Amino acid sequence: MPRPGRFVTIEGAEGAGKSTQARLLADALAAAGLTVRTTREPGGSPGAERLRGLLLSGDLEWSLPAEVLLHFAARADHVEKTIRPALAAGQWVVCDRFSDSTMVYQGYGLGANRETIAALTAMLGLAPDLTLVLDVSVETSLARLTARGVPPDRYERLGRPFFERIRAGFRAVFEAAPQRCMLIDAEGDPAAVAARLRAVVAERLGVAL
Amino acid sequence: MPRPGRFVTIEGAEGAGKSTQARLLADALAAAGLTVRTTREPGGSPGAERLRGLLLSGDLEWSLPAEVLLHFAARADHVEKTIRPALAAGQWVVCDRFSDSTMVYQGYGLGANRETIAALTAMLGLAPDLTLVLDVSVETSLARLTARGVPPDRYERLGRPFFERIRAGFRAVFEAAPQRCMLIDAEGDPAAVAARLRAVVAERLGVAL
Numbered sequence: 081m082p083r084p085g086r087f088v089t090i091e092g093a094e095g096a097g098k099s100t101q102a103r104l105l106a107d108a109l110a111a112a113g114l115t116v117r118t119t120r121e122p123g124g125s126p127g128a129e130r131l132r133g134l135l136l137s138g139d140l141e142w143s144l145p146a147e148v149l150l151h152f153a154a155r156a157d158h159v160e161k162t163i164r165p166a167l168a169a170g171q172w173v174v175c176d177r178f179s180d181s182t183m184v185y186q187g188y189g190l191g192a193n194r195e196t197i198a199a200l201t202a203m204l205g206l207a208p209d210l211t212l213v214l215d216v217s218v219e220t221s222l223a224r225l226t227a228r229g230v231p232p233d234r235y236e237r238l239g240r241p242f243f244e245r246i247r248a249g250f251r252a253v254f255e256a257a258p259q260r261c262m263l264i265d266a267e268g269d270p271a272a273v274a275a276r277l278r279a280v281v282a283e284r285l286g287v288a289l
Numbered sequence: 290m291p292r293p294g295r296f297v298t299i300e301g302a303e304g305a306g307k308s309t310q311a312r313l314l315a316d317a318l319a320a321a322g323l324t325v326r327t328t329r330e331p332g333g334s335p336g337a338e339r340l341r342g343l344l345l346s347g348d349l350e351w352s353l354p355a356e357v358l359l360h361f362a363a364r365a366d367h368v369e370k371t372i373r374p375a376l377a378a379g380q381w382v383v384c385d386r387f388s389d390s391t392m393v394y395q396g397y398g399l400g401a402n403r404e405t406i407a408a409l410t411a412m413l414g415l416a417p418d419l420t421l422v423l424d425v426s427v428e429t430s431l432a433r434l435t436a437r438g439v440p441p442d443r444y445e446r447l448g449r450p451f452f453e454r455i456r457a458g459f460r461a462v463f464e465a466a467p468q469r470c471m472l473i474d475a476e477g478d479p480a481a482v483a484a485r486l487r488a489v490v491a492e493r494l495g496v497a498l
Binding site for chain 1: 334335336337339340343349350351352353354355357358359361362363365366368369370405408409412413
């Protein structure tokens with residue numbers, strides 16, 4: 081049986097650069113000779129992808145408790161069908177968003193019960209070995225979304241206070257679990273940010289990158 | 290503000306007569322001058338009906354933890370969108386299946402973690418005022434399913450031990466919460482069973498039926 085792989089999650093607000101950094105980190109791990117599985121939430125298994133459609137399509141309005149449970153139903157399927165098997169096979173898993181995103185968006189952002197979200201997280205029975213929390217200012221988030229061509233009405237209607245709650249929420253997640261999480265300054269050049277991530281992964285998980 | 294309504298759930302194995310008895314009980318409550326909302330799970334709200342499709346269609350194979358969470362996501366939406374508003378408006382809600390069905394089918398039947406199901410049930414923040422557990426022998430269940438024209442392969446492949454676990458599970462649910470539940474002998478003529486249900490509802494919930 082191979083040595084189990086490691087489970088790394090990348091978290092942060094929209095515009096923080098998560099998907100770019102997930103790709104660059106996966107490339108660096110692969111270059112170091114590791115087998116890497118990249119994935120993202122919501123989604124990552126056939127069932128979870130169907131739930132992603134239901135959650136993000138906007139044609140159904142979910143009550144907030146149902147929205148939280150749907151995220152965890154998708155996550156449980158993703159864990160059982162994709163993440164656990166990959167780890168058991170010795171692969172490293174790099175995942176763009178995981179439970180912390182539900183805590184921050186539904187909990188800190190929308191006001192869902194945070195103790196419930198913590199209890200649901202514990203029920204998964206699998207926690208990341210390392211969570212990289214990408215931190216950027218609200219100005220940077222909004223500027224990057226605009227540069228990416230995201231229509232401003234999609235996030236402007238949430239309002240600046242929402243983005244501030246999200247940023248504060250991710251910082252609170254880091255402060256509550258500093259053994260698992262590292263807060264990374266994600267301002268500036270993506271290559272420089274990627275170097276910061278590699279240094280943290282190397283130090284925390286004992287791999288030469 | 291009207292006096293809040295009462296929440297009655299009807300539980301039991303397939304073939305126990307739940308939907309017939311739910312309808313007959315609702316008719317009796319309505320005849321007593323009460324406003325009654327009948328509903329059923331999985332489903333009961335637009336989002337929950339979509340999840341019912343995903344759960345029952347069989348085109349997606351869910352991991353068991355995800356299946357449990359999906360049932361509770363549907364249930365949370367049903368509670369928030371349909372049941373709570375009806376109760377708040379003074380209506381009586383008669384619901385064909387609720388949390389006990391997840392405890393019995395996924396917990397006792399399929400082996401999902403029963404403490405997790407109990408914790409998810411508590412998170413709903415709403416329990417039935419009365420749960421009527423319809424009890425029939427496994428022979429009666431199977432005979433009624435056959436008489437109803439359900440193709441035998443659908444339940445025969447689950448096997449008789451599965452049906453025995455379901456029956457034992459519903460009896461265990463009743464024994465764990467006798468203040469909330471009543472075990473009803475559901476063998477024999479539907480009209481006679483309906484009379485038993487009316488007597489229990491009258492006694493437990495103080496309404497003349």
